[in-house]
Amino acid sequence: MHLPDGLVPVGMAAAGYAGSGALLALSMNRIARLPDPQAAMPRAAMMTAVFFAASAIVVPVPPTTVHLMLSGVMGVLLGWFAVPAILVGLFLQAVLFGHGGLTTIGLNGLIIAVPALVAFMVYRASAGRFPRLAAGVAGSGGVILSLAIFAAFVLLGLPAQMDASAERAALVVFVLAHMPLVVAEGIIVIVLLQILSRVEPGLLPRG
Amino acid sequence: MTRRCDLALALVVALGVLAPQSLLAHAAYLTAQEPTVISIRGQYDTGELMEGAQVLVFAPDNPAEPWTTGTADDLGRFLLFPDTSLPGRWTIQMRQAGHGAVIHVEVGEDSADAGAGVATGSTGAPQSLTQQLVMIALVGWGALGTALYFRRRRGGNASA
Structure with missing residues (x-):
């Protein structure tokens, strides 16, 4: 679910870069305030590799196919580190595989990184009382929010000459095709956190 | 008698020459020209056809306003009949x-040049087996390195 080159107005692509740049600056500022920022570097590096590869893999959801988004997973596991990790992953996907576009990295960054941060905050606020529920909501909610932002960007950048109702109908089908992914990514976050708590607690989110 | 015949003949000729075009027989003129058709086929990197996708066509003289719009058919195809009087990059x-x-397709003034050859445009190339193997190896390498790092750190030997 990446916006490609050539379909988005130039002004919108520039605004995407500005938005992602501001989000990156905010994240780096928050990371710098952490007691030991370097401690989370290996985890961020590993999750960048996971995001880069896993979100490029196609998952068949008949009658169509979808890509993993992992915005919730990235947010829960990395917190503020999710923003640079996602932007690096998107850049590598665009350069190495032509997945997404170079001019739309800013917009695609907002599509994935904003939900990742929201998922991080939701999980941090409610994990103490309802850890599993919080993990599930963060994972599923991240996908839903990514879908909503993607659809909003598509409709905002729609040329006036295009049939808007046909595009809206296509977007509805596209969103419905991602519903299994909404459930799957919620389960992924729950299972992942359970496995990490038993096998490698050092990789668990620390807030 | 001969003079009458000459007059009648002259009258017929004069009418034929001076009569309005519409009074002449149902004359029709046909010209044949080889059509310039550009077939565009859209499919996703997964192989799915872009059935019902919307198409915007921009002529070389106006890249801001679409020259025409349309919809791809069930096979993800759209047939474009460009105006060959607008040569350049469509x-x-x-x-x-x-x-x-x-x-982008180059259309020349000579209809024979228009649409010649095959052009491709994409926003993502299909993943080859090599690319997938590289991705799997990258993830495996990252996971292994991270696991070793944390194992060492847990043992109290990590320097980072």
Whole structure:
């Protein structure tokens, strides 16, 4: 679910870069305030590799196919580190595989990184009382929010000459095709956190 | 008698020459020209056809306003009949639900040049086996390195 080159107005692509740049600056500022920022570097590096590869893999959801988004997973596991990790992953996907576009990295960054941060905050606020529920909501909610932002960007950048109702109908089908992914990514976050708590607690989110 | 015949003949000729075009027989003129057709086929990197995708066509003289618009058929195809009096690079955009691609096609004044050859436009090349193996190896390497790092750190030997 990446916006490609050539379909988005130039002004919108520039605004995407500005938005992602501001989000990156905010994240780096928050990371710098952490007691030991370097401690989370290996985890961020590993999750960048996971995001880069896993979100490029196609998952068949008949009658169509979808890509993993992992915005919730990235947010829960990395917190503020999710923003640079996602932007690096998107850049590598665009350069190495032509997945997404170079001019739309800013917009695609907002599509994935904003939900990742929201998922991080939701999980941090409610994990103490309802850890599993919080993990599930963060994972599923991240996908839903990514879908909503993607659809909003598509409709905002729609040329006036295009049939808007046909595009809206296509977007509805596209969103419905991602519903299994909404459930799957919620389960992924729950299972992942359970496995990490038993096998490698050092990789668990620390807030 | 001969003079009468000459007069009648002259009258017929004069009427034929001076009569309005519409009074002449149902004359029709046909010209044949080899058509310039450009076939555009859209499909996603997964192989799915872009059935029902919207198409925007931009002529070389106006890249801001579409020259025409249309919809891809059930096979993801769209047939473009460009105006060959507008030679240059035509831009065709096919999109659906925020996904799509842009392709550029050179159209010459000579209809035989138009649409010749095959051009491709894409926003993502299909993944080859090599690419997938590289991705799997990258993830495996990252996971292994991270696991070793944390194992060492837990043992109290980590320097980082």
